[in-house]
Amino acid sequence: MNEKILIKNATIVNEGKSFTADVLLADGRIAKIGTIATESNYKVIDGKGKHLFPGIIDGQVHFRDPGLTHKGDLYTESKAAIAGGTTSFIDMPNTVPNILTVESLKEKYEIASKKSLANYSFFLGVNGDNIDAVIAMDTSKFIGVSDDGLYFTKKGNLLADSPEKMEKLFSNCKSIIAIHSEKEEIVEKNEEAFREKYGDAIPAKFHPMIRSTEGCYQATKRAIEIAKKHDARLHILHLTTAAETHLFRNDIPLQEKKITTEVSVHHLWFSDKDYERLGMRIKWNPAIKTEQDKAGLLKALLDDRIDLITTDHAPHTLEEKEQPYFQSMSGAPMVQHSLNCMLEFYKQGLISLEKIIEKMCHNPAILYGMVSRGFIREGYYADLTLVDLNSTWTVTKENLLYKCGWSPLEGTLFQTEIKQTFVNGNLVFDAGHWNEEKKGLAIDFNSEDTIH
Numbered sequence: 001m002n003e004k005i006l007i008k009n010a011t012i013v014n015e016g017k018s019f020t021a022d023v024l025l026a027d028g029r030i031a032k033i034g035t036i037a038t039e040s041n042y043k044v045i046d047g048k049g050k051h052l053f054p055g056i057i058d059g060q061v062h063f064r065d066p067g068l069t070h071k072g073d074l075y076t077e078s079k080a081a082i083a084g085g086t087t088s089f090i091d092m093p094n095t096v097p098n099i100l101t102v103e104s105l106k107e108k109y110e111i112a113s114k115k116s117l118a119n120y121s122f123f124l125g126v127n128g129d130n131i132d133a134v135i136a137m138d139t140s141k142f143i144g145v146s147d148d149g150l151y152f153t154k155k156g157n158l159l160a161d162s163p164e165k166m167e168k169l170f171s172n173c174k175s176i177i178a179i180h181s182e183k184e185e186i187v188e189k190n191e192e193a194f195r196e197k198y199g200d201a202i203p204a205k206f207h208p209m210i211r212s213t214e215g216c217y218q219a220t221k222r223a224i225e226i227a228k229k230h231d232a233r234l235h236i237l238h239l240t241t242a243a244e245t246h247l248f249r250n251d252i253p254l255q256e257k258k259i260t261t262e263v264s265v266h267h268l269w270f271s272d273k274d275y276e277r278l279g280m281r282i283k284w285n286p287a288i289k290t291e292q293d294k295a296g297l298l299k300a301l302l303d304d305r306i307d308l309i310t311t312d313h314a315p316h317t318l319e320e321k322e323q324p325y326f327q328s329m330s331g332a333p334m335v336q337h338s339l340n341c342m343l344e345f346y347k348q349g350l351i352s353l354e355k356i357i358e359k360m361c362h363n364p365a366i367l368y369g370m371v372s373r374g375f376i377r378e379g380y381y382a383d384l385t386l387v388d389l390n391s392t393w394t395v396t397k398e399n400l401l402y403k404c405g406w407s408p409l410e411g412t413l414f415q416t417e418i419k420q421t422f423v424n425g426n427l428v429f430d431a432g433h434w435n436e437e438k439k440g441l442a443i444d445f446n447s448e449d450t451i452h
Protein backbone atom coordinates (compact mmCIF):
# COMPACT_ATOMS: atom_id res chain seq x y z
CA MET A 1 0.00 0.00 0.00
CA ASN A 2 1.21 3.52 -0.80
CA GLU A 3 1.79 5.93 2.06
CA LYS A 4 -0.84 8.61 2.58
CA ILE A 5 0.26 12.09 1.62
CA LEU A 6 -1.52 15.26 2.68
CA ILE A 7 -0.83 18.41 0.66
CA LYS A 8 -1.93 21.34 2.83
CA ASN A 9 -3.14 24.78 1.76
CA ALA A 10 -2.03 24.83 -1.87
CA THR A 11 -3.84 26.93 -4.47
CA ILE A 12 -5.45 24.33 -6.68
CA VAL A 13 -5.94 25.17 -10.36
CA ASN A 14 -8.52 22.89 -11.90
CA GLU A 15 -11.49 22.99 -14.28
CA GLY A 16 -11.46 26.74 -14.77
CA LYS A 17 -11.13 27.65 -11.09
CA SER A 18 -8.39 28.46 -8.60
CA PHE A 19 -9.06 27.86 -4.89
CA THR A 20 -7.16 26.95 -1.74
CA ALA A 21 -7.72 23.50 -0.20
CA ASP A 22 -6.00 20.39 1.15
CA VAL A 23 -5.62 17.24 -0.93
CA LEU A 24 -5.21 13.74 0.50
CA LEU A 25 -3.49 11.07 -1.60
CA ALA A 26 -4.08 7.42 -0.73
CA ASP A 27 -3.60 4.16 -2.65
CA GLY A 28 -2.45 6.00 -5.74
CA ARG A 29 -5.57 8.13 -5.97
CA ILE A 30 -6.89 11.49 -4.86
CA ALA A 31 -8.84 10.38 -1.77
CA LYS A 32 -10.20 13.75 -0.67
CA ILE A 33 -10.18 17.47 -1.52
CA GLY A 34 -11.24 19.98 1.16
CA THR A 35 -10.27 20.88 4.71
CA ILE A 36 -8.49 17.81 5.99
CA ALA A 37 -7.12 17.27 9.53
CA THR A 38 -3.62 15.85 9.80
CA GLU A 39 -3.32 12.30 11.13
CA SER A 40 -0.19 10.66 12.49
CA ASN A 41 0.31 8.34 9.50
CA TYR A 42 0.20 11.14 6.92
CA LYS A 43 3.27 12.58 5.26
CA VAL A 44 2.43 16.29 5.21
CA ILE A 45 3.58 18.59 2.43
CA ASP A 46 3.17 22.30 3.00
CA GLY A 47 1.58 23.77 -0.11
CA LYS A 48 1.07 27.27 1.29
CA GLY A 49 1.99 29.90 -1.28
CA LYS A 50 2.34 27.25 -3.99
CA HIS A 51 0.09 26.13 -6.85
CA LEU A 52 -1.11 22.57 -7.31
CA PHE A 53 -1.81 21.51 -10.91
CA PRO A 54 -2.92 18.20 -12.39
CA GLY A 55 0.20 16.49 -13.81
CA ILE A 56 0.86 17.59 -17.36
CA ILE A 57 -0.15 15.08 -20.06
CA ASP A 58 2.15 15.46 -23.05
CA GLY A 59 0.37 14.19 -26.16
CA GLN A 60 3.47 14.04 -28.34
CA VAL A 61 6.98 12.95 -27.38
CA HIS A 62 9.84 10.98 -28.95
CA PHE A 63 11.59 9.17 -26.10
CA ARG A 64 13.65 7.15 -28.65
CA ASP A 65 13.23 3.75 -27.00
CA PRO A 66 13.87 1.16 -28.41
CA GLY A 67 16.73 1.49 -30.82
CA LEU A 68 17.74 5.15 -30.68
CA THR A 69 18.74 5.15 -27.04
CA HIS A 70 21.96 7.11 -27.59
CA LYS A 71 19.60 10.14 -27.93
CA GLY A 72 17.32 9.35 -25.00
CA ASP A 73 15.42 6.46 -23.47
CA LEU A 74 12.23 5.79 -21.56
CA TYR A 75 14.01 6.15 -18.22
CA THR A 76 16.03 9.33 -18.82
CA GLU A 77 13.38 11.25 -20.74
CA SER A 78 10.49 10.26 -18.43
CA LYS A 79 12.62 11.48 -15.53
CA ALA A 80 13.20 14.83 -17.26
CA ALA A 81 9.44 15.00 -17.92
CA ILE A 82 8.62 14.51 -14.24
CA ALA A 83 11.14 17.17 -13.15
CA GLY A 84 9.11 19.51 -15.37
CA GLY A 85 5.70 18.53 -13.96
CA THR A 86 4.71 16.05 -16.68
CA THR A 87 3.24 12.80 -15.35
CA SER A 88 1.92 11.11 -18.53
CA PHE A 89 2.98 11.05 -22.17
CA ILE A 90 2.11 9.57 -25.55
CA ASP A 91 5.17 8.50 -27.53
CA MET A 92 5.56 8.45 -31.30
CA PRO A 93 6.29 5.41 -33.51
CA ASN A 94 9.60 6.46 -35.14
CA THR A 95 11.81 4.30 -32.96
CA VAL A 96 13.95 1.40 -34.21
CA PRO A 97 12.14 -0.69 -35.14
CA ASN A 98 9.33 1.64 -36.23
CA ILE A 99 6.21 0.65 -34.30
CA LEU A 100 4.19 -0.70 -37.22
CA THR A 101 2.87 -3.97 -35.75
CA VAL A 102 0.93 -5.01 -32.66
CA GLU A 103 3.91 -7.14 -31.59
CA SER A 104 6.33 -4.19 -31.61
CA LEU A 105 3.72 -2.03 -29.88
CA LYS A 106 3.37 -4.58 -27.09
CA GLU A 107 7.15 -4.81 -26.79
CA LYS A 108 7.34 -1.06 -26.33
CA TYR A 109 4.75 -1.25 -23.52
CA GLU A 110 6.85 -3.99 -21.95
CA ILE A 111 10.02 -1.85 -22.06
CA ALA A 112 8.13 1.13 -20.62
CA SER A 113 6.76 -0.95 -17.73
CA LYS A 114 10.37 -1.57 -16.67
CA LYS A 115 11.87 1.86 -17.39
CA SER A 116 9.35 4.69 -17.44
CA LEU A 117 8.85 6.72 -14.26
CA ALA A 118 5.85 8.51 -15.83
CA ASN A 119 2.61 7.03 -17.19
CA TYR A 120 2.84 6.03 -20.83
CA SER A 121 1.00 5.28 -24.01
CA PHE A 122 2.05 4.74 -27.62
CA PHE A 123 0.76 5.44 -31.10
CA LEU A 124 0.73 2.68 -33.68
CA GLY A 125 2.71 3.89 -36.70
CA VAL A 126 1.15 3.94 -40.14
CA ASN A 127 3.09 4.22 -43.40
CA GLY A 128 3.27 2.75 -46.89
CA ASP A 129 4.45 -0.59 -45.52
CA ASN A 130 1.60 -1.37 -43.17
CA ILE A 131 -1.42 0.62 -44.28
CA ASP A 132 -3.33 -2.44 -45.51
CA ALA A 133 -2.52 -4.34 -42.32
CA VAL A 134 -3.70 -1.36 -40.22
CA ILE A 135 -6.96 -1.16 -42.15
CA ALA A 136 -7.52 -4.87 -41.55
CA MET A 137 -7.12 -4.40 -37.77
CA ASP A 138 -9.75 -3.39 -35.26
CA THR A 139 -8.37 0.15 -35.04
CA SER A 140 -10.71 1.05 -32.19
CA LYS A 141 -8.23 -0.81 -29.97
CA PHE A 142 -5.47 1.75 -30.46
CA ILE A 143 -5.22 5.07 -28.74
CA GLY A 144 -4.32 6.43 -32.15
CA VAL A 145 -2.39 5.78 -35.33
CA SER A 146 0.26 8.23 -36.52
CA ASP A 147 2.77 8.84 -39.29
CA ASP A 148 4.84 11.22 -37.19
CA GLY A 149 8.56 10.87 -37.78
CA LEU A 150 7.90 8.17 -40.40
CA TYR A 151 7.65 10.75 -43.18
CA PHE A 152 11.45 10.88 -43.40
CA THR A 153 11.29 7.86 -45.71
CA LYS A 154 9.34 7.75 -48.96
CA LYS A 155 6.97 5.15 -47.56
CA GLY A 156 6.20 7.39 -44.61
CA ASN A 157 4.92 10.20 -46.79
CA LEU A 158 1.65 8.59 -47.63
CA LEU A 159 -0.51 10.63 -45.32
CA ALA A 160 0.60 13.97 -46.69
CA ASP A 161 1.24 12.94 -50.27
CA SER A 162 -0.88 9.99 -51.33
CA PRO A 163 -4.54 11.01 -51.42
CA GLU A 164 -5.68 7.49 -52.44
CA LYS A 165 -4.00 5.82 -49.47
CA MET A 166 -5.12 8.58 -47.19
CA GLU A 167 -8.73 8.08 -48.36
CA LYS A 168 -8.41 4.36 -47.70
CA LEU A 169 -7.13 4.92 -44.19
CA PHE A 170 -9.59 7.67 -43.34
CA SER A 171 -12.58 5.68 -44.52
CA ASN A 172 -11.58 2.64 -42.46
CA CYS A 173 -9.84 3.81 -39.30
CA LYS A 174 -11.86 3.97 -36.09
CA SER A 175 -9.18 5.51 -33.90
CA ILE A 176 -7.66 8.97 -33.93
CA ILE A 177 -5.41 9.55 -36.94
CA ALA A 178 -2.64 11.91 -35.79
CA ILE A 179 -0.69 13.31 -38.70
CA HIS A 180 2.44 15.32 -39.32
CA SER A 181 1.09 17.78 -41.85
CA GLU A 182 3.58 19.04 -44.43
CA LYS A 183 3.37 18.54 -48.16
CA GLU A 184 6.66 16.89 -49.06
CA GLU A 185 6.43 17.85 -52.77
CA ILE A 186 6.57 21.51 -51.78
CA VAL A 187 9.36 20.89 -49.27
CA GLU A 188 11.42 19.04 -51.89
CA LYS A 189 10.92 21.77 -54.47
CA ASN A 190 12.09 24.40 -51.97
CA GLU A 191 15.03 22.25 -50.92
CA GLU A 192 16.21 22.07 -54.52
CA ALA A 193 15.93 25.84 -54.99
CA PHE A 194 18.02 26.53 -51.87
CA ARG A 195 20.49 23.76 -52.68
CA GLU A 196 21.18 25.39 -56.02
CA LYS A 197 22.02 28.65 -54.32
CA TYR A 198 23.89 27.50 -51.21
CA GLY A 199 24.90 23.88 -51.81
CA ASP A 200 25.08 22.10 -48.47
CA ALA A 201 25.74 25.29 -46.53
CA ILE A 202 22.12 26.48 -46.26
CA PRO A 203 21.87 28.67 -43.15
CA ALA A 204 19.30 27.50 -40.56
CA LYS A 205 17.28 30.69 -40.99
CA PHE A 206 16.04 29.41 -44.37
CA HIS A 207 14.46 26.34 -42.80
CA PRO A 208 11.01 28.05 -42.53
CA MET A 209 11.20 28.95 -46.21
CA ILE A 210 11.98 25.36 -47.16
CA ARG A 211 9.45 23.80 -44.80
CA SER A 212 7.18 26.66 -45.76
CA THR A 213 3.77 27.97 -44.73
CA GLU A 214 2.42 26.84 -48.08
CA GLY A 215 3.61 23.25 -47.48
CA CYS A 216 1.89 23.15 -44.09
CA TYR A 217 -1.29 24.90 -45.19
CA GLN A 218 -1.89 22.74 -48.25
CA ALA A 219 -1.30 19.48 -46.39
CA THR A 220 -3.56 20.47 -43.49
CA LYS A 221 -6.31 21.72 -45.77
CA ARG A 222 -6.28 18.51 -47.77
CA ALA A 223 -6.20 16.26 -44.69
CA ILE A 224 -9.22 18.10 -43.28
CA GLU A 225 -11.14 17.78 -46.56
CA ILE A 226 -10.55 14.03 -46.70
CA ALA A 227 -11.36 13.57 -43.00
CA LYS A 228 -14.64 15.45 -43.46
CA LYS A 229 -15.56 13.39 -46.48
CA HIS A 230 -15.16 10.15 -44.51
CA ASP A 231 -16.24 11.51 -41.12
CA ALA A 232 -12.84 10.38 -39.78
CA ARG A 233 -11.29 11.38 -36.46
CA LEU A 234 -8.32 13.52 -37.45
CA HIS A 235 -5.75 15.19 -35.19
CA ILE A 236 -3.19 17.49 -36.80
CA LEU A 237 0.05 17.41 -34.82
CA HIS A 238 2.19 20.46 -33.99
CA LEU A 239 0.58 23.30 -35.94
CA THR A 240 3.03 26.08 -36.91
CA THR A 241 1.27 28.74 -38.97
CA ALA A 242 -1.34 31.39 -38.25
CA ALA A 243 -2.90 30.57 -41.63
CA GLU A 244 -3.70 26.97 -40.65
CA THR A 245 -5.41 27.96 -37.40
CA HIS A 246 -8.39 29.28 -39.39
CA LEU A 247 -9.05 25.79 -40.74
CA PHE A 248 -10.17 24.68 -37.24
CA ARG A 249 -13.44 25.26 -35.41
CA ASN A 250 -14.05 26.76 -31.99
CA ASP A 251 -17.84 26.75 -31.96
CA ILE A 252 -18.31 23.24 -30.55
CA PRO A 253 -16.91 21.59 -27.40
CA LEU A 254 -13.83 19.39 -27.68
CA GLN A 255 -15.92 16.31 -26.90
CA GLU A 256 -17.85 16.83 -30.14
CA LYS A 257 -14.95 17.74 -32.42
CA LYS A 258 -13.91 15.24 -35.08
CA ILE A 259 -11.01 17.40 -36.23
CA THR A 260 -8.60 18.63 -33.59
CA THR A 261 -5.14 20.11 -33.36
CA GLU A 262 -2.30 21.07 -31.04
CA VAL A 263 0.59 23.49 -30.77
CA SER A 264 4.03 22.56 -29.47
CA VAL A 265 5.69 24.73 -26.85
CA HIS A 266 8.69 25.64 -29.04
CA HIS A 267 6.42 27.11 -31.72
CA LEU A 268 4.96 29.44 -29.09
CA TRP A 269 8.37 30.21 -27.59
CA PHE A 270 10.76 30.71 -30.53
CA SER A 271 10.40 32.57 -33.83
CA ASP A 272 12.53 33.13 -36.94
CA LYS A 273 14.38 35.84 -34.96
CA ASP A 274 16.06 33.05 -32.98
CA TYR A 275 17.75 31.23 -35.89
CA GLU A 276 20.62 33.74 -35.90
CA ARG A 277 21.42 32.93 -32.24
CA LEU A 278 20.59 29.21 -32.12
CA GLY A 279 21.06 27.96 -35.70
CA MET A 280 20.42 24.25 -36.24
CA ARG A 281 19.60 23.80 -32.54
CA ILE A 282 16.09 25.08 -33.31
CA LYS A 283 15.70 23.25 -36.59
CA TRP A 284 12.40 21.43 -36.10
CA ASN A 285 9.87 19.90 -38.48
CA PRO A 286 7.55 21.64 -39.08
CA ALA A 287 9.82 24.69 -38.85
CA ILE A 288 9.71 27.53 -36.33
CA LYS A 289 8.15 30.31 -38.37
CA THR A 290 7.58 34.08 -38.00
CA GLU A 291 6.64 36.35 -35.08
CA GLN A 292 3.19 36.70 -36.70
CA ASP A 293 2.76 32.94 -36.78
CA LYS A 294 3.81 32.70 -33.13
CA ALA A 295 1.22 35.37 -32.20
CA GLY A 296 -1.43 33.66 -34.35
CA LEU A 297 -0.83 30.32 -32.65
CA LEU A 298 -1.23 31.85 -29.19
CA LYS A 299 -4.41 33.59 -30.30
CA ALA A 300 -5.85 30.33 -31.64
CA LEU A 301 -4.92 28.57 -28.42
CA LEU A 302 -6.77 31.21 -26.41
CA ASP A 303 -9.86 31.12 -28.64
CA ASP A 304 -9.97 27.29 -28.62
CA ARG A 305 -9.22 26.59 -32.26
CA ILE A 306 -6.13 24.81 -30.90
CA ASP A 307 -7.02 22.12 -28.38
CA LEU A 308 -3.75 20.95 -26.83
CA ILE A 309 -0.23 22.00 -25.93
CA THR A 310 2.42 19.31 -26.49
CA THR A 311 6.22 19.33 -26.66
CA ASP A 312 7.12 17.04 -29.58
CA HIS A 313 10.16 16.41 -27.33
CA ALA A 314 12.63 15.13 -29.93
CA PRO A 315 16.17 14.76 -28.54
CA HIS A 316 19.19 14.36 -30.80
CA THR A 317 22.84 14.64 -29.78
CA LEU A 318 24.48 18.01 -30.37
CA GLU A 319 26.76 16.31 -32.86
CA GLU A 320 23.72 15.16 -34.84
CA LYS A 321 22.30 18.69 -34.74
CA GLU A 322 25.33 20.78 -35.54
CA GLN A 323 25.82 19.57 -39.10
CA PRO A 324 25.33 21.22 -42.47
CA TYR A 325 21.63 21.78 -43.29
CA PHE A 326 20.79 18.50 -45.00
CA GLN A 327 22.62 16.35 -42.45
CA SER A 328 21.37 18.20 -39.36
CA MET A 329 18.61 16.24 -37.61
CA SER A 330 15.33 18.05 -37.03
CA GLY A 331 13.94 18.11 -33.49
CA ALA A 332 15.16 19.14 -30.04
CA PRO A 333 14.46 18.32 -26.37
CA MET A 334 11.75 20.34 -24.58
CA VAL A 335 9.87 18.14 -22.10
CA GLN A 336 11.68 19.30 -18.95
CA HIS A 337 10.60 22.92 -19.40
CA SER A 338 7.20 22.91 -21.10
CA LEU A 339 5.30 24.04 -18.01
CA ASN A 340 7.97 26.63 -17.11
CA CYS A 341 7.72 28.11 -20.62
CA MET A 342 3.92 28.34 -20.46
CA LEU A 343 4.11 29.87 -16.98
CA GLU A 344 6.40 32.60 -18.35
CA PHE A 345 3.57 33.51 -20.74
CA TYR A 346 1.27 33.63 -17.70
CA LYS A 347 3.76 35.94 -15.96
CA GLN A 348 3.68 38.20 -19.04
CA GLY A 349 -0.13 38.34 -18.82
CA LEU A 350 -0.61 36.47 -22.10
CA ILE A 351 -2.54 33.44 -20.78
CA SER A 352 -4.31 32.44 -17.56
CA LEU A 353 -3.27 29.55 -15.33
CA GLU A 354 -6.68 27.95 -15.91
CA LYS A 355 -6.18 28.02 -19.70
CA ILE A 356 -2.72 26.46 -19.41
CA ILE A 357 -4.15 23.63 -17.30
CA GLU A 358 -7.06 23.14 -19.70
CA LYS A 359 -4.70 22.75 -22.67
CA MET A 360 -1.94 20.75 -20.97
CA CYS A 361 -3.94 18.53 -18.60
CA HIS A 362 -7.71 18.39 -19.12
CA ASN A 363 -7.86 18.44 -22.91
CA PRO A 364 -5.29 15.69 -23.61
CA ALA A 365 -7.23 13.43 -21.22
CA ILE A 366 -10.53 14.27 -22.96
CA LEU A 367 -9.18 14.13 -26.51
CA TYR A 368 -7.55 10.72 -26.11
CA GLY A 369 -10.22 9.34 -23.76
CA MET A 370 -7.94 8.67 -20.80
CA VAL A 371 -9.58 7.12 -17.77
CA SER A 372 -9.29 9.00 -14.43
CA ARG A 373 -6.42 11.28 -15.37
CA GLY A 374 -5.96 14.95 -16.26
CA PHE A 375 -8.12 16.47 -13.50
CA ILE A 376 -7.88 17.03 -9.75
CA ARG A 377 -10.96 15.04 -8.75
CA GLU A 378 -11.65 12.63 -5.91
CA GLY A 379 -11.13 9.06 -7.14
CA TYR A 380 -8.79 10.11 -9.97
CA TYR A 381 -5.13 9.05 -10.12
CA ALA A 382 -3.00 11.29 -7.93
CA ASP A 383 -0.92 12.73 -10.80
CA LEU A 384 -0.06 16.21 -9.52
CA THR A 385 2.62 18.86 -9.56
CA LEU A 386 3.28 21.52 -6.95
CA VAL A 387 4.77 24.70 -8.36
CA ASP A 388 6.32 27.85 -6.88
CA LEU A 389 5.27 30.77 -9.08
CA ASN A 390 7.85 33.04 -7.45
CA SER A 391 11.22 31.35 -7.77
CA THR A 392 13.93 32.32 -10.21
CA TRP A 393 16.49 29.98 -11.77
CA THR A 394 18.44 29.57 -14.98
CA VAL A 395 18.58 26.57 -17.32
CA THR A 396 22.16 25.29 -17.49
CA LYS A 397 23.75 22.10 -18.83
CA GLU A 398 24.18 20.98 -15.21
CA ASN A 399 20.46 21.03 -14.37
CA LEU A 400 19.34 19.20 -17.53
CA LEU A 401 18.24 15.58 -17.18
CA TYR A 402 18.18 14.69 -20.87
CA LYS A 403 20.48 11.96 -22.06
CA CYS A 404 21.54 14.20 -24.97
CA GLY A 405 22.81 16.74 -22.42
CA TRP A 406 21.77 19.99 -24.10
CA SER A 407 18.71 22.19 -24.56
CA PRO A 408 17.84 25.11 -26.85
CA LEU A 409 16.72 26.84 -23.64
CA GLU A 410 20.17 26.90 -21.97
CA GLY A 411 20.68 30.35 -20.43
CA THR A 412 16.91 30.99 -20.10
CA LEU A 413 15.84 32.55 -16.82
CA PHE A 414 12.60 31.06 -15.49
CA GLN A 415 10.55 32.74 -12.76
CA THR A 416 8.69 29.60 -11.69
CA GLU A 417 9.97 26.32 -10.29
CA ILE A 418 8.47 22.83 -10.17
CA LYS A 419 8.93 21.73 -6.56
CA GLN A 420 7.24 18.32 -6.30
CA THR A 421 5.71 15.89 -8.79
CA PHE A 422 3.44 13.01 -7.78
CA VAL A 423 2.80 10.09 -10.13
CA ASN A 424 0.00 7.68 -9.18
CA GLY A 425 0.18 8.97 -5.60
CA ASN A 426 3.96 8.54 -5.28
CA LEU A 427 6.14 11.54 -4.54
CA VAL A 428 8.61 10.78 -7.33
CA PHE A 429 10.29 14.20 -7.58
CA ASP A 430 10.83 16.15 -4.38
CA ALA A 431 12.83 19.37 -4.80
CA GLY A 432 15.71 17.68 -6.58
CA HIS A 433 15.40 14.34 -4.74
CA TRP A 434 14.11 11.23 -6.46
CA ASN A 435 12.06 8.24 -5.43
CA GLU A 436 12.35 5.84 -8.34
CA GLU A 437 10.99 2.75 -6.65
CA LYS A 438 7.64 2.75 -8.46
CA LYS A 439 7.37 2.85 -12.23
CA GLY A 440 4.63 4.63 -14.18
CA LEU A 441 1.55 2.80 -15.47
CA ALA A 442 0.14 2.13 -18.93
CA ILE A 443 -2.61 4.72 -19.38
CA ASP A 444 -6.14 3.29 -19.53
CA PHE A 445 -8.54 4.50 -22.21
CA ASN A 446 -12.29 4.59 -22.54
CA SER A 447 -12.14 1.87 -25.15
CA GLU A 448 -11.87 -1.00 -22.65
CA ASP A 449 -9.90 -3.42 -24.77
CA THR A 450 -7.21 -0.93 -25.83
CA ILE A 451 -4.01 -2.76 -26.68
CA HIS A 452 -1.21 -2.26 -24.17
Ligand SMILES: NC(=O)N[C@@H](CC(=O)O)C(=O)O
Pocket: 062, 094, 148, 149, 180, 283, 284, 285, 286, 312, 314, 315, 330, 331, 332
Ligand atom coordinates in the same frame (compact mmCIF):
# COMPACT_ATOMS: atom_id res chain seq x y z
N1 LIG B 1 9.83 17.23 -34.87
C1 LIG B 1 11.00 16.94 -35.40
O1 LIG B 1 11.65 17.84 -35.95
N2 LIG B 1 11.52 15.71 -35.35
C2 LIG B 1 10.89 14.53 -34.86
C3 LIG B 1 9.94 13.95 -35.84
C4 LIG B 1 8.67 14.75 -35.98
O2 LIG B 1 7.94 15.01 -35.01
O3 LIG B 1 8.37 15.13 -37.08
C5 LIG B 1 11.95 13.52 -34.48
O4 LIG B 1 11.60 12.36 -34.21
O5 LIG B 1 13.12 13.89 -34.40
